[in-house]
Amino acid sequence: MSVAPENLGKIVDSMAGKTVVVIGDIMLDSFIYGSTDRMSPEAPVPVLLKSREKTMAGGAGNAAANLQALGVTTQVIALIGNDAHGQTVRDLLGSAAAGLIATDSRPTAIKTRYVAGHQQLLRVDEEISGDLDAGLTAEIIKRAESLIPSADAVILSDYGKGVLSAAVIKAAIQAAQNAGIPVLVDPKKKDYSLYKGADIVTPNKKELSEATGGMAVNSDDEVIAASKALLSASGIKNVVATRSEKGMSLTLQDGDTVHYGATAQEVFDVSGAGDTVIATLAGALAAGADLEAAVALANEAGGVAVSYAGTTAVKAAALKDVLNKGAQTSFTANVRNWDDAAAQIKDWQSQGLKVGFTNGCFDIVHFGHVNYLAQARARCDKLVLGLNHDASVRILKGPERPLHDQNSRAAVIGALASVDMVVFFGAEQDGEDNTPSAALDAIRPDVIFKGGDYTIDQLPEAQVVLAYGGEVDIMPLYEGHSTTNTINKMKQTG
Numbered sequence: 123m124s125v126a127p128e129n130l131g132k133i134v135d136s137m138a139g140k141t142v143v144v145i146g147d148i149m150l151d152s153f154i155y156g157s158t159d160r161m162s163p164e165a166p167v168p169v170l171l172k173s174r175e176k177t178m179a180g181g182a183g184n185a186a187a188n189l190q191a192l193g194v195t196t197q198v199i200a201l202i203g204n205d206a207h208g209q210t211v212r213d214l215l216g217s218a219a220a221g222l223i224a225t226d227s228r229p230t231a232i233k234t235r236y237v238a239g240h241q242q243l244l245r246v247d248e249e250i251s252g253d254l255d256a257g258l259t260a261e262i263i264k265r266a267e268s269l270i271p272s273a274d275a276v277i278l279s280d281y282g283k284g285v286l287s288a289a290v291i292k293a294a295i296q297a298a299q300n301a302g303i304p305v306l307v308d309p310k311k312k313d314y315s316l317y318k319g320a321d322i323v324t325p326n327k328k329e330l331s332e333a334t335g336g337m338a339v340n341s342d343d344e345v346i347a348a349s350k351a352l353l354s355a356s357g358i359k360n361v362v363a364t365r366s367e368k369g370m371s372l373t374l375q376d377g378d379t380v381h382y383g384a385t386a387q388e389v390f391d392v393s394g395a396g397d398t399v400i401a402t403l404a405g406a407l408a409a410g411a412d413l414e415a416a417v418a419l420a421n422e423a424g425g426v427a428v429s430y431a432g433t434t435a436v437k438a439a440a441l442k443d444v445l446n447k448g449a450q451t452s453f454t455a456n457v458r459n460w461d462d463a464a465a466q467i468k469d470w471q472s473q474g475l476k477v478g479f480t481n482g483c484f485d486i487v488h489f490g491h492v493n494y495l496a497q498a499r500a501r502c503d504k505l506v507l508g509l510n511h512d513a514s515v516r517i518l519k520g521p522e523r524p525l526h527d528q529n530s531r532a533a534v535i536g537a538l539a540s541v542d543m544v545v546f547f548g549a550e551q552d553g554e555d556n557t558p559s560a561a562l563d564a565i566r567p568d569v570i571f572k573g574g575d576y577t578i579d580q581l582p583e584a585q586v587v588l589a590y591g592g593e594v595d596i597m598p599l600y601e602g603h604s605t606t607n608t609i610n611k612m613k614q615t616g
Contacts, residue, residue, distance in 0.1 A: 130419045131445045134438050136409035138193040142401075143269050144186045145262070145294055146279030146286055146308075148200035148222070149231035149249065150207050151180035155474055158238040170236055170243065176472060179214045180233060181397075182279035184435070185308070186218045188401035188423075191435040194408065197221045197273070199265045201258065201285050203229035221265050225258060231283065240474065251283040263293040270297040274408035275304050277400055278320070282310035295319045304407050307358075308400045309333070318357035322413075324400050325352075326364045339363070342371070342381060349373035362417055364399060364424070372417045380414055382421040398427035398436050434473060439466075457532050457544045460564040463506065466543065467565050470504050478502030478595075479567040481547070481558045483510045484535045485524045492538065497597060498571040499540035506543045506567055507535055508558045514548020517556055559583045562592075569593040 153176040158168035179187055182200050189196040199221040202208035207230035212219040231249035235242050254262075262285060270276055276298045280286045295317070298305045304321040314333050317323055327339045330348050334355075337348040349361040350373060361373045369384040402423040406416035419441075426436045426444055443456065458466060467477050480498050484491060484507075499505045509532055515524040524531065532544045545565065549556035562570065563586050570587050576596055578584045584594045 130415065130422065131442050133406050133409055133411045133415060133419055134192065134442055134445070136411075137405040137438070139195065140274045140405065140408040141195040141197070141272065142189050142275045142277060142404045142408055143197045143199065143221075143266070143273045144182050144189070144218075144277045144279055145199040145266055145290065146182035146185075146277070147231070147281035147283035148183045148198065148202060148211060148285075149180040149233055149281075149283075150177060150211055151184070152177045152232060152234040154234060154236045156236075156238060158243070168238070168243065170238055177210060177214070178435075179211050181231075181281045181283075182277075182285075183211060183215060184397040185277055185279045185401045186215060187435040188398045189405055190216075190218060191437040192402065192405045192441070193438050194401075194405045197269050199223075199262060199269065201225060201228070201254070201262075205229055207232055221269060223258065223261055223265070227255065227258070237474070249283065253287065254284050259287055259289055262290050266290070266294045267297050270294065270303070271301045273298075273301070273303060275306065275404040277404050278305065278307045278317070279397070279400070280308060280310045286311075288316050291316055304404070306400055306404050306407075308396055314352060314356035314358060320358050321407075322360045322362055322403065323352075323356075323358045324362045324364060324396065324403070326396065327366065330361075330363050339365075342379075345371050346373060346379045349379065350377055353377075360413065362399075362403065362420070364396060370399070370417060370421045370424070372414065374413070380417070382418060384421075384425065395424050395427040399424045402436070402441075434469070437469070440469070456536060456542065457529075457546070460545060460561060463543060463545045464565045467504075467506065467567060471568065475503035476569065477504045477506065477567040478569045478571055479506045479508060479558075479562065479565075480571040480573070481508030481510070483515045483518065483524060484531050485515065485519075485526060487534055487538075491535075492540075494573050494597065495535075495538060495540040501571070501595060502569060504542045505540055506545060506565065507541045508547050508561055509535065509544055510548045510556075511546040513550050514556055517549055517552050555582075557581075557583045559586045562586050563590070566590055567592065569595055571595050571597050573597050 154172055155174050156170040156172040158170055160169050162169050182198055186196045186198045196218040198218050201223050202211050204224040204226050208224055228250040234246045236244045278286055295305050307317045307320045307323045309323050309325055312332050331337055331339045334348045334351045338344045339348050345363050349363055352361055359375045363371045367384050370382045371379055373379045399420045402420040403416050406419050422444055423436050423441050426440055470477050478498055511528045512524055535541055536544045545561055547558045547561040559582050562583055578594050587594055
């Protein structure tokens with residue numbers, strides 16, 4: 123199935139202002155990051171030296187976070203403990219937390235993952251699951267029936283912890299049908315007839331096999347057969363089967379199936395990818411997309427999600443960046459303003475990635491530039507290129523420069539595989555600060571690279587980076603190439 127990337131991008135834009143209600147099991151996800159350089163003397167296990175910790179709302183909360191990242195207004199109906207962790211979940215969800223119900227009958231569920239580099243070492247779960255009492259069930263149904271009529275779609279995020287009882291599922295689906303809006307289910311129950319009337323269910327391969335009594339689900343034909351069997355037995359309208367490295371398969375109510383190939387270039391972590399898929403599906407359908415286009419967009423979003431280390435909500439801008447690359451017939455650089463660049467860098471850093479920065483005019487790109495940038499990129503996970511804007515170059519090089527305007531230079535330098543993002547900087551008038559100091563203070567990469575025989579005390583921008591805790595790496599330049607020498611040679615031969 124192929125949908126034009128530009129059309130998918132329009133769907134992302136159309137999600138803003140739409141409303142999705144998420145009902146299900148919520149938890150607090152905690153990630154403990156560190157390094158393992160030695161084994162414990164107490165047992166044959168590695169010692170994790172903790173460097174940082176990250177917390178986020180998980181389960182139904184991660185589906186909500188993905189919806190919010192796509193610009194969708196979100197309301198979550200879920201159960202939290204009347205405890206500090208429950209308050210943390212409220213704080214993380216912000217405006218989406220109004221439908222949360224606090225109880226003394228069970229604590230907020232917590233899942234703690236210990237990670238060294240990109241490798242998850244251990245997960246520790248703290249939770250109480252099982253059927254809720256009649257009072258809590260009635261309160262969940264009451265909130266669902268109150269919020270669903272003004273929504274554009276509903277997600278049932280079932281992690282098997284007790285919120286989505288048969289009564290809650292039936293009431294939510296009935297309320298959505300009365301409102302004429304779609305219901306999407308991320309399932310954990312093996313009896314899918316409990317989801318009867320839902321528009322879409324999104325099992326992974328293991329869940330699809332279990333729901334159909336152990337049917338094989340390895341080949342396309344096997345997935346189609348299992349999906350058709352599931353539709354026939356459950357009363358659900360459509361199945362979107364997520365298939366890891368094989369992408370996704372949509373089996374429609376009439377039995378037709380559409381396959382979508384995997385889009386991820388590199389898989390770091392599949393944690394939370396299912397939440398990203400169902401959130402994108404719901405947002406697209408809420409925005410009026412047809413089902414096949416919505417699945418195509420969700421497939422792209424899932425590919426972005428698994429390219430991150432740890433659970434990460436996929437933002438609209440990140441998804442559109444991927445779509446724009448697919449739509450381009452020629453490369454356009456990933457040029458960001460300082461605010462957007464800072465947000466992207468913070469995202470990369472939250473994934474455990476080291477972000478580097480270097481800068482220059484790059485008026486005529488030559489071997490020295492390419493070699494230097496490749497070396498810089500080899501020392502970090504993402505490289506941001508600070509490009510002197512046109513006025514800045516004129517101050518540095520004289521009135522006849524630059525030969526190419528800033529957008530042209532950005533397109534050329536941004537096409538290099540070593541460059542992940544471009545930002546403009548520089549003085550507008552002679553006498554103003556013409557260093558990248560202000561840009562660095564705004565975007566805050568982990569390390570800056572400077573080529574040449576500088577010392578750190580000679581670089582004003584180095585002092586900015588060191589002040590916020592960053593690093594400065596002085597690298598050798600490849601001798602024998604310069605833009606000025608190239609221009610002089612052209613003049614001599616011209």
